[in-house]
Amino acid sequence: MPPVVAGSAPPSPNRSTCRPREHSNSTCAAPPWAPPPASPSRPAPATPGVSPPGGTTTPPPRPRSRPTCSLSCRALPRTWPTSAPSSPGPVPAPSTLTTSAPNDHRARVAHEAVPAPSSPTSDPGVAVHLLDNPVKNYPWGSHTDIATLTERPDPTLDPEAEMWLGAHPAGPSTLAGTGHSLAELIAADPLAALGADVLGRYGRRLPYLMKVISVARPLSLQVHPNAEQAADGHSRGMYDDPWPKPELICALTPFTALAGFRPPEQAAMLLDRLGMAELTEVSALLRAGAVREGFDLLLQRRQITDRAVWAASAVHHPDYALIARLARQYPGDPACLAPLLLRRHELHPGQALFLGAGVLHCYLKGFGVEIMGSSDNVVRAGLTGKPVDRAELLRITDPDALPLRVLPAATGEYETPSPEFRLRRIRHGTGWRLRGTAPRILLCTTGTASVDHVQLRQGQSLFIPATHSPPTLGVDGEVFCAEPGTHAS
Structure with missing residues (x-):
């Protein structure tokens, strides 16, 4: 197990509330997950302009090694779309950002100051694409968190649990103003979109999925298969995907979870405090x-669940109080x-x-960014x-596997053993250069x-x-930045 990355403790969150903007000139207070304002001594980032739509430019000829396609990472002209097309028509080429130099001189952050040399295949004129992201409506979601983040009216009619950012078939992001998905962009030119390294390791797909997750009620008690189990289960029609699902949750607000088994003796003592003979065998x-x-035997004791919940209500301790809370939402579920077996x-x-x-x-509860x-x-x-x-859950559960508590490094990166993804949290500052x-x-x-x-x-x-x-x-x-991880060691 790799060591947990240590970093400075995060500051207390800003607990002020935020209402969505009604129009572009309105203002709002910082949301509850907002970081403190930038230091006055640090120069504020420039607010550069965007080139207006103009005339057309003939695209340069494409290399012979890449097939011509109508959806491309190298589309021209270099303008940012200001509105969606009036009709879908043929697949449009996503617009490209202006690359004119800014007038300001940006300060460099010390630990990111060394500029990374451009790769021979990199191109500053390649398009970057604003995304529209699907929101998933699950019963455990919030009516306010995701709406407030995206500056939409709240509360929403239906609970909003997750916003997906990626190219997974169950909910791909779309390229703003085009109606075409990120998955289509990748399929049209996988080498340009993914790069040779990712294409060689994972094929023609984005190996990670980023989410914003809002937990107003507890999620299901669950587990995910490893790579071998996922591939085998997919071949037998048991799993939707042939790939594993390691994950990292980063809190935007205080976030509570149950994960990993307690030491066996501690779990047995917590069960014994309920004073029920029917749980003696589980404790043993x-x-x-x-x-x-x-754990399997505990899940089979459905007939005693109500009595166990009643016994837990007589014990004044947060873990027993959580049992009563869960039972109100899922009565009769063992x-x-x-909570008596898992770590909080x-x-x-x-x-x-x-x-x-x-x-x-x-x-159990909270708002965060997940990758x-x-x-x-x-x-x-x-x-x-x-x-x-x-x-199946008992088959793939590893009783000895524990989660890793992770703090960001000085660069803002959350280091994990996963080769599929890497997450970085970037806060107030100018001149951040993402390497490679x-x-x-x-x-x-939050902010801009x-x-x-x-x-x-x-x-x-x-x-x-x-x-x-490499963007600046x-x-x-x-800002949170998601990208593929490094090769597995």
């Missing part, structure tokens, strides 16, 4: 080190007793939790209205950011193809 299995078998994690804004394959977990392998493989044990598969080239997604979570002299507002995101030169960022707020 735990003390003998048979954690998987003890998975309500899981409280994340402050800026802290993160990495969950590898086989780690049993359940998100994972681009897979939707989930096996559930309970606390859900969706299908559960206890046998990679298929990247940037999300502005300029990416190669194009402005992003809170809630906006964009895709940077691998053939784009100006951040007056907070």
Whole structure:
């Protein structure tokens, strides 16, 4: 297990509330996950302009090694779209950002000051693409969090649980103003979009999926398969995707989760405090080190769940109080007793939790940015209205696997053992230079950011193809950057 990256403790979140803008001239207070304002001594990032739509420019001839396609990372003219086309028509070429030099001189952040040399295949004229991202309406979501982030009216009619940023078939992002998906852009020219390294490791797909997740009610008790289990299960029709789903959750607000089993003796003692003879066998299995078998037996004791919940209500302790809370939402579900077996994690804004394959977990409450392998493989044990598969969950659960608590390094990066993804949190500052080239997604979570002299507002995101030169960022707020990880060691 790699060491947890240590960093400075995050500051206390700004707890002021935020209402969405009604028009472009209105203002709002910082959202609850907003970082503190920039120091007055630090120069503010410029607010560069965007070239207006103009005349057409004949595209340069494409290399013979790449087939001609109508959807391209190298589309011209170099203008940013200001409105959607009036009719879909043929697949339009996504617009390209202006590359005119700014008039200001940007300060360099010390630990990112060394400019990375451009790769021979990088091109500053390659398009970057503003994204429109699908929102998933699940019962456990919030009516306000994602709407406030994206500056839409709230509360929303339906709960909004997740916003997906990526190219997964179950919810791909679309290129703003075109109606065409990020997956289509990648399929049209995978070498330009992904780069040779990612294309060689993962084929013609983006290996990661970024999400904004809002947890107002507990999620299902679940686990994800490893790479071998996912490939085997997919071949047998058990899993939707043949890929694993390691994941990292980074808190924007205080975030609570259950993840990984407690020490067996501790879990047995917590069960014993309920004073129920029917749980004696479960406790004995735990003390003998048979954690998987003890958990399985607990899930089978549905007939005693109500009495166990009643007994827990008489114990004044947060773990027992959580049992009562879960039972109110999922009456009769023995998975309500899981808090006595699992470790509880409280994340402050800026802290993160990495969950590898086989780690049993359940998100309880909070708002955060999540990055994972681009897979939707989930096996559930309970606390859900969706299908559960206890046998498969027990088969792929690793009782010894624990989550990793992660703090950002000085560069803002959250280091994990996952080769599928890397997440970086970038806060107030100008002249941030992202090193090397990679298929990247940037999300502005508060304030504004300029990416190669194009402005992003809170809630906006964009895709940077691998053939784009290493971008320079100006951040007056907070930005999360997702990209593929390095080779597995």
